[in-house]
Amino acid sequence: MAVHYLEFEKPIADLEAKIEELNLLSSTSGSFDAEVEGLRKKAEQLRRKTYASLDPWMKTQVARHPQRPHFVDYVEGLFTDFVELKGDRQFGDDQAILGGLARFRGAPVVLMGHEKGHDTQTRVVHNFGMARPEGYRKAVRLMDLAERYGLPVLTFVDTAGAYPGLGAEERGQAEAIARSTERCLTLGVPSIATITGEGGSGGAIAIAAAGRVLMLEHSIYSVISPEGAAGILWRDGARARDAAMAMKITAPDLVELKIVDRIIPEPVGGAHADRAAAIAAVGDVLAEELTALSGLTADQLRKARADRFYAIGRGL
Secondary structure, eight states: OOOOOOGGGHHHHHHHHHHHHHHHHHHHHOOOHHHHHHHHHHHHHHHHHHHTTOOHHHHHHHHTOTTSOOHHHHHHHHEEEEEEOOOOSSSOOOSSEEEEEEEETTEEEEEEEEOOOSSHHHHHHTGGGOOOHHHHHHHHHHHHHHHHHTOOEEEEEEESOSOOOHHHHHTTHHHHHHHHHHHHHHOSSOEEEEEEEEEEHHHHHTTTOOSEEEEETTOEEESSOHHHHHHHHHSOGGGHHHHHHHHOOBHHHHHHTTSOOEEEOOOTTOTTTSHHHHHHHHHHHHHHHHHHHTTOOHHHHHHHHHHHHHTTTTTO
16 A cells, blocks of 8 residues: 655655665665665654644545555454444434444454544445534434443544535434434443544543543544634634644644543554554554443443533633
8 A cells, every 4th residue: 555645744755755765775885784774764753743743634634545454354353253243223324433242352242433444445335524413313223222231342543523405404303313422422331432533522431421432532522613613713624734733623622622531652753654553553442432331230330421521611
């Protein structure tokens, strides 16, 4: 897979292009091992320095990186015996939210998440991760199933927002989002949401109103996209960077605001730079959080979840 470099990664891309050029020359003009090793060290140092000082707009770009792990990657890397369940029993099946039954480290769970797709064909199939009402009603159906059988619910959030099309609105998009959010809040089983990329607006919170909310280091979570906020505030979507800088959408800001409980560190260069390591890190944190929640009763879980959401914004 060809590496996709972001705009701010151009100096790193230039160094790695020189490394590739020297490697090609080595086959015809002698060894350049020393030069290549020096450039590799320089590129790694530059990558570390760059990713240690990302601003909110840069993090937005990383969160949207097309090679970032998606829901299907987490399913493949962390779960076994996955059985997908489809349909909302009312209209149809929405492929922007996938979900079903699986085993996580041997224990049965219910999982669901947004899937954006990885190329043009799959992005169209999954509607770029923007769910219609059927997706949120499917989520409610899965949560009902989890509560019936006493299974933990794990959700993976990565969407720019719910689909705003006419058909979705006609079929009750706002009501479906509200019902899904309500079901998250009333669950009597452990629930953990992980923001893996973009957490956009009600489309995200509909499956993210969990007992524990985790967030990858370079993901974002917001009530509206920076472009949308810029369009409303300044009538100029080109000022998205200004909006991102002001909106407090990054993981450290959201932990401070008590909207997110825990940050999951990413490999240097972002989750897309080492997908296997990023997925493994998510799995380790999920295991810790599930263990912490496993001894609580249904009433204790509901109370703890209510307390965490009532605490948002206190003391500001």
